[in-house]
Amino acid sequence: MFEQTFKNIDDILYKDSGADSELDYIGQTSWVLFLRYLDDLEKDKADEAALEGKDYEFIIDEKYRWGTWAMPKDAAGNLDRNAALRGPELVQFVDYELFPYLADFKEKAKENPKTIEYKIGEIFSELKNKIQSGYNLGEIIELADGLPFHSSEDKHELSHLYETKIKNMGNAGRNGGQYYTPRPLIRAMINVVDPQIGETVYDGAVGSAGFLCEAYEYMYNRMERNVKNFRTLQENTFYGKEKKNLAYVIGVMNMILHGIEAPNIVHINTLSQNLNDIQEKDRYNVILANPPFGGKERKEVQQNFPIKTGETAFLFLQHFIKSLKAGGRAAIVIKNTFLSNTDNAAIALRKHLLETCNLHTILDMPSGTFLGAGVKTVVLFFEKGEPTRNIWYYQLDPGRNMGKTNPLNDKDLEKFVKLQKEKPETEQSWNISVSDLNSGTTG
Numbered sequence: 001m002f003e004q005t006f007k008n009i010d011d012i013l014y015k016d017s018g019a020d021s022e023l024d025y026i027g028q029t030s031w032v033l034f035l036r037y038l039d040d041l042e043k044d045k046a047d048e049a050a051l052e053g054k055d056y057e058f059i060i061d062e063k064y065r066w067g068t069w070a071m072p073k074d075a076a077g078n079l080d081r082n083a084a085l086r087g088p089e090l091v092q093f094v095d096y097e098l099f100p101y102l103a104d105f106k107e108k109a110k111e112n113p114k115t116i117e118y119k120i121g122e123i124f125s126e127l128k129n130k131i132q133s134g135y136n137l138g139e140i141i142e143l144a145d146g147l148p149f150h151s152s153e154d155k156h157e158l159s160h161l162y163e164t165k166i167k168n169m170g171n172a173g174r175n176g177g178q179y180y181t182p183r184p185l186i187r188a189m190i191n192v193v194d195p196q197i198g199e200t201v202y203d204g205a206v207g208s209a210g211f212l213c214e215a216y217e218y219m220y221n222r223m224e225r226n227v228k229n230f231r232t233l234q235e236n237t238f239y240g241k242e243k244k245n246l247a248y249v250i251g252v253m254n255m256i257l258h259g260i261e262a263p264n265i266v267h268i269n270t271l272s273q274n275l276n277d278i279q280e281k282d283r284y285n286v287i288l289a290n291p292p293f294g295g296k297e298r299k300e301v302q303q304n305f306p307i308k309t310g311e312t313a314f315l316f317l318q319h320f321i322k323s324l325k326a327g328g329r330a331a332i333v334i335k336n337t338f339l340s341n342t343d344n345a346a347i348a349l350r351k352h353l354l355e356t357c358n359l360h361t362i363l364d365m366p367s368g369t370f371l372g373a374g375v376k377t378v379v380l381f382f383e384k385g386e387p388t389r390n391i392w393y394y395q396l397d398p399g400r401n402m403g404k405t406n407p408l409n410d411k412d413l414e415k416f417v418k419l420q421k422e423k424p425e426t427e428q429s430w431n432i433s434v435s436d437l438n439s440g441t442t443g
Helices: 002-015 022-051 066-070 088-103 116-126 134-145 152-171 183-193 210-222 227-235 245-257 312-323 344-356 410-420 434-439
Strands: 201-203 238-242 264-267 284-289 324-335 357-364 377-384 391-395 429-432
Touching (some): 002 134, 002 152, 022 066, 022 116, 022 152, 022 245, 066 088, 066 134, 088 116, 116 245, 152 210, 152 245, 183 210, 183 284, 183 324, 183 377, 183 410, 201 210, 210 227, 210 238, 238 245, 245 264, 312 324, 312 344, 344 357, 344 434, 391 410
Parallel strands (some): 201 238, 201 284
Antiparallel strands (some): 357 377, 391 429
């Protein structure tokens, strides 16, 4: 049912003259789904309050609630077509009344950026409705209304489908690829880093929030089930930053579908923060990320970093090292040329990493890991506080050419995760010296 609904929504968007690509499809699906989710959330909270004999104060004014403008129902619970907005008047309402009203929440809730109110304002400040036909939009609304959000099974299936849409968007071209890191690789990284309840987890290049969503699943499945732990996971565990509008919205929506009500994702260019301004209160226990590489940051952004370079990933790596607490653990995907480049910035950054952190493991990924990207990557696993002494280097070989029909899977990484605990020398793994890595002569 869920899968067919998503397919039907895509078919309608394909017919509409306003949505041009997979990126548009997921952006437009996201805002409709978000409002549908919000309606369910508010109803649930109103019901809970009623059971306790309390009044619930709705976030959204009645005129702008899903059940008023999108899906008003008659006494029998069917769509009241006389009351529902459709055609040109629906698009007029959405563009000129609904979106401005919701965008205004950002200003109203600016003192409390962690709240769902602030997230509403952020999302509707960033997105625009691109669906030009009010009849198409009406059909999409009716399909979204049929999606159940109540049980954890429903949410799990919805989140799985949403992830599939993100993956397809990544495969659709260079544009979307930066949002998608293969989930088996993310899960292996989390397994090695092993985040615990009570620790904070951060991704400063959050994209579609794959790392945070998978870390949530990992920690949720292993924690003792009680109200305190659940609240800790919900409110004080996962943090992210994202520069791009669409990625920010997708990341927030993805976390919501995974069960986090008001995700702590901030819409900001992470690299605009001066490294010297990062205090102890801004640091995290665990950092997981796949920062964008190759992008050239402006000179004024480079001034925020002691090691100046136009390579975005190198700036992110400096940010991550500074943002780790003492004893904190990180797993970062980076281009494999980081290990061998002989330019001043690469040499200085390797030296900084090796002197301030224990880079204990390097996972060398095969080409084809990132569909359509055509770059070779490694994953750096390190702990902050002690200098590097021994580095265990593991070359992943899945025994096949990887690509769209043969993507990375969890089984491919099982051996790495198991061997990483003991770090033996095998045909695929060996120890490399700090001096080799420092001079850029690995392998």
